[in-house]
Amino acid sequence: MNGYVLLLLLYAGALIALGILASRSVRAAADFFVARRSLGAGRLFATLLAANIGAGSTVGAAGLGYQFGLSGWWWVGSAGLGSILLALVVGPKLWALAAQHGFYTVGDYLEYRYGRTVRGTIAVILWVGSLAILAGQWIAVAWILDVVAGVPKPFGCAFGGLVTILYFAAGGLVSATWVNVVQVIVKLSGFALALPFALGSVGGWTGLRETVLAQDAIGSPYFEFVGFGLDRVLAYCLMLVPSFIASPGLVQKVYGARSAQAVRIGVGANACALLLFAFLPVGIGMAVRAAHPDLAHRELALPVALVSILPVWLGGILLAAIFSAEVSSADAVLFMLSTSLAQDLYKRFLRPEASERELLRVSRLTATVAGAFGILLAIMLPSIIAALSIFYTLLSAALFVPLILGLFSTRPRERAALMAIALALVVTAGTHLAAEGQGIAGLPPIAFGLLASFGAMLPALLRPGR
Template sequence: MTLALLLAYAAALIFIGWWSSRRATAADFFVAGRRLSPALLAGTLIAANIGAGSTVGAAGLGYRDGIAAWWWVGSAGLGSMVLALVVGPRIWRIAADQDHRTLGDYLKSRFGDDVRALMAVLLWCGSLAILSAQLIALAGLLETVAGVPRTWGCVIGGVVATLYFAAGGLLSSAAVNAVQAIVLVAGLALALPAAWPSSGLHAALPPSVPSDYWHPFSGGSSGVMYLALLGPSFIVSPGLLQKVYGARDARAVRIGVLVNAGVLLAFAAIPPLLGMLARVSHPSLPNHELALPMLLRDDLPPWLGGLALAALFSAEVSTADAVLFMLSTSLARDLYAGHLRPAATQAEQLRVVRVAAVVSGTIGVAIAIWAGSIVRTMGLFYSVLSAGLFVPVVAGLFARRAGRVQALAAMIAGAVTTAVLQIATVGAGIAGVAPVVWGLLASATALGVALLVRR
């Protein structure tokens, strides 16, 4: 019964995507015709930002580490505030004036083709990790709650996201995401009071919880350090910036992204608390990332468990379509039209972007079937993306003397340093500092040295 309801919900999402994009053009696919209102922009950003890591992953961190897991989603909210007030309106004006449709278009106009090509490579390598993370979470959810084999869970999520996104790109995604955002926030928000013990959470927790379980800034491996890992990604993420391009004006950017930031900051406490509640009734789970699926299956009334399950399904699928958006539009615009066939027409780009969406979805499903941890997989994506793109994008907006050589030096130094330290230290970093922080420092240093040499 649960699986049938989920499949019906998935079919409804596909229908909404198809209906809203029956006459989609290339401009609709890439930037929704630049007519997203503040409400639609906020909805599509919320749906993109609340995914596997923000729900299943954050609840698992709450189960293991306590309330400090707030920083996993809270860091995204703080980064979104910077996007709303500083970066977003400025880059939207440039995109509207010069008809930019991807972040690669901006990097090309500011630094040249080489920088755009390198960004596209980083994007493809990193984004496939986050796409697989969404499908891993969805597969684990369907396996725990509905008994669906893990492989088929990955396939179901990949097919649903690919079908409604490929219908119309950002135009169809924005309509579907508005429904998904309402379902996912309402479903998990209602689950919290229903699972809350009458004696209070603090009293009901088993004595085996760590001593820092209620420390707001640091508990276990979670805490304020997530701000360095995640915050920059939500300022310069190519997928989020391309959604910002779709706003109808700079005011819509400020309001829509700020609403998204406010929702993220408020929502950030819900998954960790649900994970902590799961520790009350399931104190010995072999895998902490099972906390939320087990809570939905065993500790909620059937109707509410079904709604929360639909919320999680929405979360995983909506973020998967956001990643497909980044991957397919970057391939069609930055690689195909930018390098392989500069004279490509709008119709050709539209065909390529749809084929790229299908190929990306297929590769993401294959990686999800093979890969493991949700949080580890997403951490890899955020680290590489932040270290490789944050400094060049911000320097392009605010440092006039930064050029092609400086941007390339910053991107290469940041990405290579982060990747090497991630592999060499298994993510632990050096001197207690995460690899992504060293990567950002290396990127900023490379930019500064290149500017001095030029001068």
């Protein structure tokens, strides 16, 4: 058996065992959905950082470092900037409302603020998009396993999916937070150890600079913080900052905090960690550029570092870190998908009288069924990683303006919120298609969707208050 595969099997078994062990304290839906609102700053930090460091923040960021150099920092760095706003402004307000009114999902907040129709509309958008995003995470697992160990795609998808389902469905947010603590330690350790080894293999920073500058068509912008241009920096910020403020998976984890202070500290520490972590995969990608300048695809940078540059023992740790990144992001997606199906569909529309224990059973069932569909979708689709960004972009565009404005004004009502959601979807998708995903005038499609969404709610904001 390939040593990498054996390592992953042992590591995956440990994650599943920890998730099942933690689930022994789960007795009701409040445990599964919001961990009894008991998360201190430390566990909140770990579960948010685990969700935020996924395939895009590792494989994708290393690819950006490979192609663009130091300015690839802005991909993960923009997520850190959004997390700062979540920590200081949005998160404490949402937590206070959730604690006061017993919210479990973002849908609970939207119905409280705007009405049942808005809740149902966002829930449908979330279900469709989240299933595709979930499949995308497991395709990423399969791709990495294929590169490093020759594991066929169906087995790779099933392996990643089953690990996530088993530890998450057992205990929901309670299990996920404890598993996420281990995953974060492995991620940070793996990448922190890998960067100096990768740089050392090409002669350190000086050797890296000399080698890369000697290559064709690169030049000094490769080593500049905004080397790929201010327009791309702005595009990343506009695309990612709203996503990391309004993501249902992140907001619902914030609901699980024990206090507003825990939100500020935990989410704030997550933001700082993202701002620092952003340098690690980018630096590894830059080292791979010096050693292997002719890769067919930039996303191969991290797998190539794993098998060609790093010593075997460190390659194994980095593989565990990459696997952790992808399954922890998958559990965050499974979290928002299964809880929304159970609370926003089953509890709200099918069985309003459902007890806490019944809702817990339904939550576990929906997590299992949704995960199974995600595995099947991942196996059937050839490659959807690059295309999946539009699903998350559409979800963020639809949700961001109604969620944020609802915290600061009571004037916009249901009709304005529905119009904002509709315009955000139409304008974002239309711009994406018209510009072939490239945006217009340096601005990404979501920028136009957010502007249209805000415009739809502006008349209500300007209306005299009652």
